[in-house]
Amino acid sequence: LFTLQGAPCGQHMRICWDWRLARVLDGDGEIVDESIWDGRRSPASVAQRISRLTAGRMTDEARRLSERFPDAVPTPNYDLAPGEWPALDADETELIQQASLLIAQEGVADAAGDPDRRLEHLVRAGDELKASWTTLEARVVEWAGLFLPELDIDAERSRIPSALASASSLEDAAAVLGTVPAEAGISDSEWQALCDWSEGVVEVESRIRKVEDATRVLTLEHLPSTSALIGPLLAARLSTAAHGRMRLARLPSGTVQVLGAETSFFLHLRSGIPVPKHGHIFQHPWVCRSPRWVRGKISRMLSGKISICSRLDAFEGQPWGDSEVAEVEARVQEIRQRHPKPRRR
Structure with a gap:
């Protein structure tokens, strides 16, 4: 039986589409109607159509067929039997590869402009820096305490790394911290190692401040x-x-x-x-x-x-x-x- 418009009646019809075309198939897999995209095929236009499909939207060709055959059931292409959907030719394969590259580039650009992603990196970076700083700072405080036995470590803890990093000798650092060095002293090589370690602590502190400043600026705008x-x-x-x-x-x-x-x-x-x-x-x-x-x-x-x-x-x-x-x-x-x-x- 056929309707007045020529569409089969009483059969299970399916409507399928991709970026190239849309088809209405009957229960036997025979093509009832077909609409082919006749626009200019460029990587940008194909990328736009693929993005639309990814978002779950119909192409214009599929929409026209669905209006003509309202009883047709939307069916994904992968549910079709082998041979019911045309394969990509060489030109179409090359075109879709170029379009996929454009979609990937747009995705990276969108991610760069996403404040949520940027905040996540800033927060994680701050956590990682603080974890490193905790280990480095504890080491330099305990290390310096061996050569500054009279120093009140609890009271002067925050000043120890910067005092050691900016001093030219253990005696200068002790003077800045208001104490006296141990009589045993420290070798030049060990003093240089202690200074380098202290400079690392100060540098990490500076990085933490910069990350937190950037976090504040972005969060005040976003939240x-x-x-x-x-x-x-x-x-x-x-x-x-x-x-x-x-x-x-x-x-x-x-x-x-x-x-x-x-x-x-x-x-x-x-x-x-x-x-x-x-x-x-x-x-x-x-x-x-x-x-x-x-x-x-x-x-x-x-x-x-x-x-x-x-x-x-x-x-x-x-x-x-x-x-x-x-x-x-x-x-x-x-x-x-x-x-x-x-x-x-």
Whole structure:
């Protein structure tokens, strides 16, 4: 049977398409109708059509056929039997290779302009530098302590690397730090090694500052409200932990509260340990400087405000200012005053 338009009736029809053409096939694999792209075939135009297909969109040829055959079922080409879809010829293969290269270049360019990807690199780079600095700094402090036995290491710890790096001798470094060197002294070769190590610590400190400065600039632009509330460095860390600004905006506040505490959370699920009350947001002074028995309450309140700010950032709402942040701080003080002592169990 046929309809008035000439389309087969009562058969299972399929519509398939790629960047070259679109076809309507009947249940036996016979071509019912076909529409071939007649545009100019260049690598740029092919790349545009492939990108459209990758996004799940129809080509113009497929759309016209779907309007002509509304009952035809969209079917991926890979579900067709061998021989039901035309293979690429040599020219088409060369053309699609050039188009694939253009798509890859556009993808790299898009990634370079993605603030979320850039923030991730900055945060990870800062973490790696801090891990290296911790090891290097501990080594130079312990090493210098052997030759400066009377030095108050706890009080002067932050000055030791820079004092050693800028001094020409152990005696000069001791004078800068307000102490006296050990009577045993130090050999020239060991002093040079200690100086080089100290210079490395100072250099890593400088790199950390530069990375953090770049993080602040990018986060203030990308997450203005969240940065105003909790600071740009912590805002960048939360966004990275959530895998981007948009995903952070879509997370419930309870998840935002424990971002960074995934290990403890899964231990809770597996072993029954208490649920973690906070993750990265513990770094904020409102949480870490509060009594331990109110940290959970403050974390819960703060995570709700962070969720609001992240949605303002993601959907380009009116950024928060000092007045909104002051209201949240007043809420923190209210929680502290309402719970001056831990609750009796």
